Amino acid sequence: xxxxxxxxxxxxxxxxxxxxxxxxxxxxxxxxxxxxxxxxxxxxxxxxxxxxxxxxxxxxxxxxxxxxxxxxxxxxxxxxxxxxxxxxxxxxxxxxxxxxxxxxxxxxxxxxxxxxxxxxxxxxxxxxxxxxxxxxxxxxxxxxxxxxxxxxxxxxxxxxxxxxxxxxxxxxxxxxxxxxxxxxxxxxxxxxxxxxxxxxxxxxxxxxxxxxxxxxxxxxxxxxxxxxxxxxxxxxxxxxxxxxxxxxxxxxxxxxxxxxxxxxxxxxxxxxxxxxxxxxxxxxxxxxxxxxxxxxxxxxxxxxxxxxxxxxxxxxxxxxxxxxxxxxxxxxxxxxxxxxxxxxxxxxxxxxxxxxxxxxxxxxxxxxxxxxxxxxxxxxxxxxxxxxxxxxxxxxxxxxxxxxxxxxxxxxxxxxxxxxxxxxxxxxxxxxxxxxxxxxxxxxxxxxxxxxxxxxxxxxxxxxxxxxxxxxxxxxxxxxxxxxxxxxxx
Numbered sequence: 280x281x282x283x284x285x286x287x288x289x290x291x292x293x294x295x296x297x298x299x300x301x302x303x304x305x306x307x308x309x310x311x312x313x314x315x316x317x318x319x320x321x322x323x324x325x326x327x328x329x330x331x332x333x334x335x336x337x338x339x340x341x342x343x344x345x346x347x348x349x350x351x352x353x354x355x356x357x358x359x360x361x362x363x364x365x366x367x368x369x370x371x372x373x374x375x376x377x378x379x380x381x382x383x384x385x386x387x388x389x390x391x392x393x394x395x396x397x398x399x400x401x402x403x404x405x406x407x408x409x410x411x412x413x414x415x416x417x418x419x420x421x422x423x424x425x426x427x428x429x430x431x432x433x434x435x436x437x438x439x440x441x442x443x444x445x446x447x448x449x450x451x452x453x454x455x456x457x458x459x460x461x462x463x464x465x466x467x468x469x470x471x472x473x474x475x476x477x478x479x480x481x482x483x484x485x486x487x488x489x490x491x492x493x494x495x496x497x498x499x500x501x502x503x504x505x506x507x508x509x510x511x512x513x514x515x516x517x518x519x520x521x522x523x524x525x526x527x528x529x530x531x532x533x534x535x536x537x538x539x540x541x542x543x544x545x546x547x548x549x550x551x552x553x554x555x556x557x558x559x560x561x562x563x564x565x566x567x568x569x570x571x572x573x574x575x576x577x578x579x580x581x582x583x584x585x586x587x588x589x590x591x592x593x594x595x596x597x598x599x600x601x602x603x604x605x606x607x608x609x610x611x612x613x614x615x616x617x618x619x620x621x622x623x624x625x626x627x628x629x630x631x632x633x634x635x636x637x638x639x640x641x642x643x644x645x646x647x648x649x650x651x652x653x654x655x656x657x658x659x660x661x662x663x664x665x666x667x668x669x670x671x672x673x674x675x676x677x678x679x680x681x682x683x684x685x686x687x688x689x690x691x692x693x694x695x696x697x698x699x700x701x702x703x704x705x706x707x708x709x710x711x712x713x714x715x716x717x718x719x720x721x722x723x724x725x726x727x728x729x730x731x732x733x734x735x736x737x738x739x740x741x742x743x744x745x746x747x748x749x750x751x752x753x754x755x756x757x758x759x760x761x762x763x764x765x766x767x768x769x
Contacts, residue, residue: 336754342722343750346729347743353734355555355727360539360548368545381438388435388503390684395496399686402489403675406684411495412481413672417665423529424658427538430529431519436506437526440515457514461521466562469509471570473502473524475619478574482581483611485604521561531557531567531654554651554727565650568657569622572756575660577618579763581611589614625755626653632748636741648735649749652728656756659720663713663760667704674699714761721757725750 362368370376387410395407402408422429431437448454480498484490509518519526534557537550558564581589589610596606630646640648678697683689690696728749732742 336758338718339721339725339750339754339757342725343746346726346746347739350726350729350733351739353730355549355552355730356734357552358548358556359552360541360546362541362544362546365544368543371545372540372543377432380432381435381442384433384435385438388499392496392499394684395492395494395499397685398492400491400493401686402492404680404683404686405492406676406680407492407495407499408489409672409676409680411499412490413669414676416477416481417661417669418673419525419529420532420658420661421669423533424535427536428530428533428540430526430533431540434519434523434526436503436510436523437515437519440507440510440519444515457512457517459512461513461517464562465521466564467521467527467567468563469522470524470527471563471566473505473522474528474567474570474574477524478570478577479612479615482574482578483608483615527567528571531564531571532658534651535654535658551723551727554654555731557654558647558650560647565646568650568653569626570619571657572653572660573619573622574615575657575664576622576759576763577615579660579664579760580618581614582763584763585614625752629749629752632751633745635748636736636745640735645735649728649731652724652731652749655720655723655727656753659716660760662716662720666712666716667709670704671699671701674703717757717760721753725753728753 391407391410394405398405398407419430419433444454480494481490484494506518506523509522512518513522521527534553535551536553537547539546539548539553592613593606593610596609597603601609627642627646630642630649633645633649634640634642674697678694682692682695682697684691688695725746729742729746732745733739736742736745
C-alpha cells in the first residue's frame with residue numbers, strides 16, 4: 280500500500296467522524312428534493328439546493344482527505360516576500376500618485392456628505408447610498424484581495440490626517456508628536472466596535488429599506504470626527520493600523536493578496552501567506568473576523584430563514600406601544616446580536632473540540648492562532664450574498680448616479696439616462712458563483728487551518744485530528760451559508 284494511502288487510513292477516523300456529522304447536518308437542513316427551494320427565490324437554477332449542499336459537504340471532506348495525504352509540512356508559515364521591480368514601485372508609490380489618490384478620496388468623501396445632505400431623499404437616486412454600501416463597503420474588499428492594502432492610499436481620513444501633519448511640520452518646523460501612546464491592550468477593539476456600529480447602521484437602523492441619504496451623510500460626518508480625534512490623540516499611522524475600522528477591515532482581506540508593501544517597496548509573497556501573520560497576536564483580531572461573518576449571516580437570515588420570527592417579535596414590540604420604526608430597530612438589533620453570538624459560539628465550540636487532541640494550548644491561544652483561517656469564510660459569505668448586488672448597482676454607480684449624484688435631473692457625463700442591465704448576469708451564473716464561493720472559501724479555510732495545525736502540533740496525525748473538528752465547523756458554516764441563500768426570498 281502506498282505511503283499516501285497509509286497516511287489516509289491512519290487518520291481515517293477523524294475524517295469519517297467529520298463526514299458522519301456532515302451527513303447529519305446536511306440531512307437536517309436539506310432533507311430532500313421535495314422540500315428544496317431555489318436560491319434567492321429563482322426558479323431557473325441548474326441544481327436543487329439539497330444537491331448543492333450534499334455536493335459542498337463531499338467536496339470539503341474530499342479537500343480534507345487531500346490535505347491529509349498531500350500537505351505534510353507547513354507551507355504558509357514562512358516569509359517568502361520578494362520585492363517587485365523598482366519601476367512598478369516608482370510608478371505607484373511616488374508622491375505625485377499618492378497625492379492624486381489622496382485628493383480623489385477626499386473629494387469622494389465630500390461628495391458623499393454633500394449628496395446625502397442636499398440631494399434627493401430617494402436612496403436609489405442618491406449617489407451617497409450606493410457609494411457607501413456598495414462601491415466602498417464591497418468594492419474595496421475585492422480590490423484588497425486582488426491588489427493588497429490599497430485602502431492605505433485610498434483612505435480619505437488618512438489623506439487628511441497626513442495633510443494636516445505635513446502642514447503642521449511646515450509651519451512649526453517639526454512634526455507634532457502624538458499626545459498619547461496607543462495602549463497595546465486595546466488592540467483592534469476600536470475597529471471591532473466600529474464594524475459592529477456600521478453593520479447595525481446598515482442592517483438595523485432603517486430595516487427593510489435602504490438607509491436614507493441624509494442619515495448616511497450624518498453618520499459619515501460623525502465617523503469622520505471620531506477618526507480625526509483618534510488620529511490626533513494617537514498619531515495618524517497608529518490609529519489607522521489599529522483603531523480605524525475600515526483600514527483594519529480592508530487590511531484583513533488584503534492579507535489574502537499576493538501583493539504587500541514593505542519599506543516603501545511593492546513586493547510579492549505566496550498567495551494567502553500574509554493571512555497567517557495578519558493577527559500578529561493583536562487582541563480583537565479574532566472578533567473582527569467573526570463579526571464580519573456574523574454581519575453577512577444576519578443579513579442573509581433576515582431575508583428568509585428568520586424572517587417570520589423577526590415579524591413575530593416585531594409585532595410583540597408593536598403591541599407594547601412602540602412605533603413601527605422603534606419596534607423594527609429593537610427587533611433587528613436583538614437578532615443581529617443573537618446572530619453574532621451564534622457565530623462566536625460555533626467557532627469556540629470548534630476550538631474546544633481541538634483541545635481534545637492536546638491541552639498544550641489554551642482555548643484562547645488556539646482561537647487567536649486559527650483566527651486567520653476564517654478570513655476566507657468572511658470573504659465567501661460576502662461574495663455569495665452580494666455578488667449580484669455589486670454587478671447591478673455598480674452599473675448604476677458609474678452611469679446615472681455619477682452623472683446625476685443629487686438626483687435633481689443633472690447629466691454631467693451624459694449617462695443619466697442609462698439603465699441597469701439586469702440581463703448582464705443570469706440567475707444560473709449568480710447561483711454558481713454563490714455555490715462556488717461558499718465551497719472555495721471553506722476549502723481555503725481548511726487549508727489555512729491545516730497548515731497552522733501542522734506547525735502547532737508538529738505531526739500529521741495530531742494536526743489531522745484537530746482539523747477534523749474544524750472540518751465540522753467549516754461544514755456547519757458552509758451549509759449554513761447555502762441554507763440562508765436557499766431561504767432568502769424563497
